[in-house]
Amino acid sequence: MSSYFSSLYVHIPFCMKKCRYCSFYSVKWSEEAEQVFIKSILREMELCSELPHLFETIYVGGGTPSSMSPKTLERLLNSLLTNFRFARELEFSIEINPATVDLEKINIMRDFGINRISIGVQSFNDEELRFLGRLHSSKSAIDTIELVMRSGFENISIDLMYAIPFQTVESWMNSLRMATSLKISHVSIYELTLEENTLLFKDIYSGKVSLPHEKDIVQMYLSGTEFLQSKELIKYEISNFAKKGFECRHNNNYWQRKPYLGIGPSAHSFNGKERFHNPSDLLKYSAILKYNSLPHILDYRVDEKESLKERLFLGLRTKDGVVLDSECLLNLFRAFEEENLLKIVGKRVFLTDKGMIISNELFAEALLHIENCPVCRQE
Numbered sequence: 418m419s420s421y422f423s424s425l426y427v428h429i430p431f432c433m434k435k436c437r438y439c440s441f442y443s444v445k446w447s448e449e450a451e452q453v454f455i456k457s458i459l460r461e462m463e464l465c466s467e468l469p470h471l472f473e474t475i476y477v478g479g480g481t482p483s484s485m486s487p488k489t490l491e492r493l494l495n496s497l498l499t500n501f502r503f504a505r506e507l508e509f510s511i512e513i514n515p516a517t518v519d520l521e522k523i524n525i526m527r528d529f530g531i532n533r534i535s536i537g538v539q540s541f542n543d544e545e546l547r548f549l550g551r552l553h554s555s556k557s558a559i560d561t562i563e564l565v566m567r568s569g570f571e572n573i574s575i576d577l578m579y580a581i582p583f584q585t586v587e588s589w590m591n592s593l594r595m596a597t598s599l600k601i602s603h604v605s606i607y608e609l610t611l612e613e614n615t616l617l618f619k620d621i622y623s624g625k626v627s628l629p630h631e632k633d634i635v636q637m638y639l640s641g642t643e644f645l646q647s648k649e650l651i652k653y654e655i656s657n658f659a660k661k662g663f664e665c666r667h668n669n670n671y672w673q674r675k676p677y678l679g680i681g682p683s684a685h686s687f688n689g690k691e692r693f694h695n696p697s698d699l700l701k702y703s704a705i706l707k708y709n710s711l712p713h714i715l716d717y718r719v720d721e722k723e724s725l726k727e728r729l730f731l732g733l734r735t736k737d738g739v740v741l742d743s744e745c746l747l748n749l750f751r752a753f754e755e756e757n758l759l760k761i762v763g764k765r766v767f768l769t770d771k772g773m774i775i776s777n778e779l780f781a782e783a784l785l786h787i788e789n790c791p792v793c794r795q796e
């Protein structure tokens with residue numbers, strides 16, 4: 418590994434209860450599991466401190482980081498700050514869940530230098546929250562946002578979800594109106610996607626519930642995008658909107674393909690040449706660390722072709738688009754430009770709003786082209 422890691426992701430693998438739609442790796446929180454985890458991740462940090470790094474951003478995600486006890490949270494944050502080196506203007510984010518956070522934990526986060534809080538709200542509609550299997554209500558989400566603001570945090574992000582079964586365009590817009598009335602500086606909007614091995618997947622395939630109609634889903638994205646932008650939340654990526662200066666630097670580093678290190682079970686890493694991950698199993702992860710070995714499992718080496726695919730896939734999601742040298746690929750995109758799915762300025766390609774809605778189809782076509790084109794492969 419030669420490249421410097423410029424971002425750190427920390428995966429906290431606990432949740433109090435599994436949400437109906439979620440496929441992220443997590444286990445049910447227990448005191449015993451928390452002890453196994455903290456012992457292992459402290460060891461992992463010591464081992465990783467030897468890797469070349471200078472972190473510009475840290476993101477503590479999960480799972481549910483706020484499900485940890487105050488004492489464990491302190492040990493984790495303290496160890497992060499003592500084991501690693503940081504750039505001067507560190508962006509230090511943590512995810513919290515309204516159901517598991519309180520003033521004591523928020524004070525600890527602030528005192529250890531966390532300067533960005535991401536709150537998993539998902540909806541301000543109680544029926545939708547119940548359907549999703551969330552443990553909090555709309556009121557407790559609002560109370561949490563206000564508590565975080567009163568505690569001195571300015572850089573606050575919330576996640577909201579659309580395309581929930583039974584959700585209407587009107588209830589979706591109500592959630593967005595609530596978010597903007599609370600003067601949130603960053604909003605991420607995610608389409609509910611069906612992941613295998615989730616309760617929702619079974620319910621949809623057994624016919625118990627169904628997703629909203631495709632035309633309503635498109636309407637939710639378009640109306641939501643227009644509304645957020647009218648409130649000065651700039652769309653800087655397909656799913657992300659921020660007031661000027663509040664864009665998430667950690668995610669920007671991912672999209673720019675800067676090397677990042679992931680620690681904790683199931684965390685993914687990229688060292689500039691290879692993508693790898695830790696086992697998605699707390700006990701396997703801990704067992705490897707007991708022998709003072711890093712639990713890294715290689716996914717693949719990023720050759721020229723993969724690198725082009727990644728640049729395209731990640732760059733096209735953002736408002737800056739992607740600069741392409743491949744004439745052959747630019748020619749392919751000119752056909753999409755005629756359908757107003759993207760714009761080409763010089764060698765830079767950007768998706769239009771219409772293109773963002775069908776971005777997955779566009780990516781699939783471009784990736785297939787790269788896979789089969791002998792010219793692109795060499796550029």
Ligand code: SF4
Pocket residue numbers: 431432433434435436439440441443479480481514537
């Ligand atoms: S959505 Fe968040 S809280 Fe729900 S199961 Fe997944 S990681 Fe846990």
